[in-house]
Amino acid sequence: MNIFVKYLIVFFVSMVPLIELRGAVPIGTGLGLPWHLTLIVAIIGNCVPIPIILLFVKKVLTWMRGCRIGLFRKISNWLHEKAEKNRVKIDKYAAWGLFVFVAIPLPGTERSSLPCSICQRRRRCCRYSLVSFRLDSS
Numbered sequence: 001m002n003i004f005v006k007y008l009i010v011f012f013v014s015m016v017p018l019i020e021l022r023g024a025v026p027i028g029t030g031l032g033l034p035w036h037l038t039l040i041v042a043i044i045g046n047c048v049p050i051p052i053i054l055l056f057v058k059k060v061l062t063w064m065r066g067c068r069i070g071l072f073r074k075i076s077n078w079l080h081e082k083a084e085k086n087r088v089k090i091d092k093y094a095a096w097g098l099f100v101f102v103a104i105p106l107p108g109t110e111r112s113s114l115p116c117s118i119c120q121r122r123r124r125c126c127r128y129s130l131v132s133f134r135l136d137s138s
Helices: 003-013 020-030 035-047 049-065 070-085 087-103 111-118 122-137
Strands: none
Touching: 003 020, 003 035, 020 035, 035 049, 049 070, 070 087
């Protein structure tokens, strides 16, 4: 297999939620790639989806609320109602919650799930996502 293809595999695997760096680095080393270059490619691949998610999460949720498919509408309404109910807590503890969300490496707390949890307030979104990049990359 071509070395470029191996790095592409690492790059794309690191984009997949729940797998991300935890899966991409072992796959890369298993393919015979040096761990330090594999880690760099995996971090870059892991960062690529975030701006796209940040740009479109609100539009997708709005579309889901008006969708004919009941499951989409239920999920979107549930997320919206939960965010509105907890808006005061979200505003008060957003930075600390994000810190804990990123600092503790539990399944489901990867970087790709962050934009969904922090984009209720657009003005704070970029600031907190930059904090998450800094915490997760260190």
